[in-house]
Amino acid sequence: MxxxxxxxxxxxxxxxxxxxxxxxxxxxxxxxxxxxxxxxxxxxxxxxxxxxxxxxxxxxxxxxxxxxxxxxxxxxxxxxxxxxxxxxxxxxxxxxxxxxxxxxxxxxxxxxxxxxxxxxxxxxxxxxxxxxxxxxxxxxxxxxxxxxxxxxxxxxxxxxxxxxxxxxxxxxxxxxxxxxxxxxxxxxxxVVPPQRDGGQRQFIERPVVDCSSDSLSETLHWMGENLELPHTVESLSARSNTSTRTFARKFAAETGTTPVKWLTGQRILLAKQLLEDTDMDLENLANRCGFGSGALLRHHFQRQVGIAPAEYRRRFGGVRTA
Missing domain, CATH: 3.40.50.880 (Class I glutamine amidotransferase (GATase) domain)
Structure with a gap:
């Protein structure tokens, strides 16, 4: 405390x-x-x-x-x-x-x-x-x-x-x-992002690419607002009006990671918040975060956070100071 x-x-x-x-x-x-x-x-x-x-x-x-x-x-x-x-x-x-x-x-x-x-x-x-x-x-x-x-x-x-x-x-x-x-x-x-993962790279090379930062920013925002939907590089590049190769390169330059890893990280952050602030059962929570099943959520959560979702909820659930 x-x-x-x-x-x-x-x-x-x-x-x-x-x-x-x-x-x-x-x-x-x-x-x-x-x-x-x-x-x-x-x-x-x-x-x-x-x-x-x-x-x-x-x-x-x-x-x-x-x-x-x-x-x-x-x-x-x-x-x-x-x-x-x-x-x-x-x-x-x-x-x-x-x-x-x-x-x-x-x-x-x-x-x-x-x-x-x-x-x-x-x-x-x-x-x-x-x-x-x-x-x-x-x-x-x-x-x-x-x-x-x-x-x-x-x-x-x-x-x-x-x-x-x-x-x-x-x-x-x-x-x-x-x-x-x-x-x-x-x-x-x-007026800052609520959480950037500590494991992100400090220094990100930004090579010159064909698509604009504005278009990627809009796509990132849309991805964050629709984490429960399935996303592929093909669908995201189409949304950004770029080729899949350009989109993947631009994404790595701007975020330091791949679209799949970024999405997984954002979904884990949402899962942590829902585990803390709601009593939603694991299957519904997994669907809300875009994992599709409780088993897949447990797999990724254990890898990134180091403990199971149930244990995380036991430790941090019910903290609603604000």
């Missing part, structure tokens, strides 16, 4: 990544029926302005590191570690102590280096911005650094890649702890 969030700031912090954490956890959305967080912005010296990576802007944390002692979540925005920045040992110790006490630690972009200095990456999977993965792996050789994914969930440690991937990681944590309804409501307010 998420109640108290402590954001720990280091000198030269990155404003966008800090803003991501503020946007997801720091805004009061109780008027929308969403839970309120006890949100604290913390530094080694409260009341002292910290420089940011944006010229002419400073940020002053109101609270000290003692707030990490009872936080449910410790969030670490990015900072320019690669410019010879020395981390404050007080911050490193406070993050380590909070993790050992049981707090979840979430890092955005290069914030993973602070988690590494606190010893939280050893023996675990993690990620950071694709530009920094080699340095992260060299600096913390006991960590398993995945260079491709948007974020990695290791239970009480969530690491994310650069910039927008921090939004995905934060919304994933909200979904994990508070359910789909809350995560979707926050995403709607932010």
């Amino acid at each position: 998420l109640s108290k969030i402590a954001v720990v700031l280091n000198d030269n912090l990155a404003m966008f990544e800090f803003g991501v954490v503020c946007e997801v956890f720091g805004l009061d959305r109780t008027a929308d029926g969403l839970p309120a967080f006890d949100y604290k912005v913390c530094g080694a010296q409260p009341g002292k302005p910290l420089r940011t990576s944006s010229p002419g802007i400073s940020v002053t944390p109101d609270f000290g590191l003692e707030e990490l002692a009872d936080a449910d979540l410790v969030a670490i925005p990015a900072f320019p570690f690669n410019k010879g920045l020395v981390l404050d040992t007080q911050i490193v110790d406070a993050v380590r102590d909070a993790s050992q006490r049981g707090a979840t630690v979430l890092t955005v972009c290069s914030g993973a280096f602070l988690a590494g200095e606190a010893g939280l990456l050893d023996g675990r999977k993690c990620t950071t911005h694709w530009r920094y993965v080699e340095q992260l792996a060299q600096r913390f050789p006991l960590a398993t650094v995945d260079p491709d994914v948007l974020f990695v969930d290791e239970g009480n440690l969530i690491t994310s890649a650069g910039t927008a991937a921090g939004i995905d990681a934060c919304l994933h944590l909200v979904r994990r702890e508070l359910g789909s309804s809350v995560a979707n409501a926050v995403a709607r307010r932010m």
Whole structure:
């Protein structure tokens, strides 16, 4: 459960990544029926302005590191570690102590280096911005650094890649702890997709192709709104007014995956939401999501989520905070 969030700031912090954490956890959305967080912005010296990576802007944390002692979540925005920045040992110790006490630690972009200095990456999977993965792996050789994914969930440690991937990681944590309804409501307010799977590629090559992004965008939207229907590359390419070869190439360039894998992922997301928020039986749920049968739903759900649909409902069903 998420109640108290402590954001720990280091000198030269990155404003966008800090803003991501503020946007997801720091805004009061109780008027929308969403839970309120006890949100604290913390530094080694409260009341002292910290420089940011944006010229002419400073940020002053109101609270000290003692707030990490009872936080449910410790969030670490990015900072320019690669410019010879020395981390404050007080911050490193406070993050380590909070993790050992049981707090979840979430890092955005290069914030993973602070988690590494606190010893939280050893023996675990993690990620950071694709530009920094080699340095992260060299600096913390006991960590398993995945260079491709948007974020990695290791239970009480969530690491994310650069910039927008921090939004995905934060919304994933909200979904994990508070359910789909809350995560979707926050995403709607932010005008962002409710969930991108953490396993998506960070960097997608975009070769020049014959069809326009607008036509693919419309097709993607239509696919998402009609997941229960059967879809083939042939029917989708016809809808986009392209050849099957061009459509498949464009789809891979824009999404980093194939139409079949994308559809399966979207259907799993819908299945998770229905398992959480409804009592629909598995066969009807499978038909609603486009799997056709409960057996096929169980097969794909187990492969992607790691547990059976029934077990997922047992763990997360009935969470209807919003």
